[in-house]
Amino acid sequence: QKEVEQNSGPLSVPEGAIASLNCTYSDRGSQSFFWYRQYSGKSPELIMSIYSNGDKEDGRFTAQLNKASQYVSLLIRDSQPSDSATYLCAAYSSASKIIFGSGTRLSIRP
Amino acid sequence: EAGVAQSPRYKIIEKRQSVAFWCNPISGHATLYWYQQILGQGPKLLIQFQNNGVVDDSQLPKDRFSAERLKGVDSTLKIQPAKLEDSAVYLCASSLQDSRNQPQHFGDGTRLSIL
Numbered sequence A: 001q002k003e004v005e006q007n008s009g010p011l012s013v014p015e016g017a018i019a020s021l022n023c024t025y026s027d028r029g030s031q032s033f034f035w036y037r038q039y040s041g042k043s044p045e046l047i048m049s050i051y052s053n054g055d056k057e058d059g060r061f062t063a064q065l066n067k068a069s070q071y072v073s074l075l076i077r078d079s080q081p082s083d084s085a086t087y088l089c090a091a092y093s094s095a096s097k098i099i100f101g102s103g104t105r106l107s108i109r110p
Numbered sequence B: 001e002a003g004v005a006q007s008p009r010y011k012i013i014e015k016r017q018s019v020a021f022w023c024n025p026i027s028g029h030a031t032l033y034w035y036q037q038i039l040g041q042g043p044k045l046l047i048q049f050q051n052n053g054v055v056d057d058s059q060l061p062k063d064r065f066s067a068e069r070l071k072g073v074d075s076t077l078k079i080q081p082a083k084l085e086d087s088a089v090y091l092c093a094s095s096l097q098d099s100r101n102q103p104q105h106f107g108d109g110t111r112l113s114i115l
Helices: none
Strands: A011-014 A019-025 A032-038 A045-050 A054-058 A061-066 A071-076 A085-092 A098-100 A104-109 B005-007 B010-013 B019-024 B031-037 B044-050 B053-056 B065-068 B075-079 B088-095 B110-114
Touching (some): A019 A032, A045 A054, B010 B019
Antiparallel strands (some): B031 B088, B088 B110
C-alpha cells in the first residue's frame, strides 16, 4: 500500500466547473498536508497547506481534511484552463518525513 | 526573496559517467532536500540536510549517489557511475526548519538524461 495515494487521472473538467481532487494516506499519525501544483516541465509550487480537520479556503481553492477517514481533498472552483496541471498531495508523516503522492493530472476543457 | 537556485537545468551523459548538481537554497533556510522525480511519479526524497548534517538518507543509493552541504548553505548531489534508471528530474527544495508547519520551496530542477 502506498503511503499517499492519488488517482493518476487524467481528470477532465469543463471550464467554470468545480474540480475535485482526492488523496488518501496510510499513516494515521500524519500531521500536516500540502497540495502542490506542477505544470509540465516545471517544479512543484505550493498551493495550500492544512493542519486541522475541516475546510480551509484560499481564493478559488479549498482544502478539506478528514483525519478520521484519512483523506485530504482539494476543490478548485470556477476552473480555468490555466489550472490544467498535475496536483501533488503530500503528507508530513509521524516519522517527520514529507511523503508525496504520484499526482493527479487535471485537464480543464474550454 | 530569491528562490531556490539549481544548476544545470539540463544534463545529458552516457551511462557509467559521473554528474554533479548544485543547489543554493533560500537564504536562511536551514533544511535542504534533494528529490528524484521520475516521469509520471511524485518526488522521492533522496536526502535531507538540517544545516550541514544529514537527517535522512535512507533512500539514497549510497553505492553511486553522494551529497554534501559543507557550510550549511549550498549543496551538491553527485552520481557516479550513472545508470539508465537514473534518468529523472532532480529537485532541490528548502524550508525554514524541519517541522510540520514548514512547507518546502522547490527549485526549477535539473533534468538528467542517461544515454
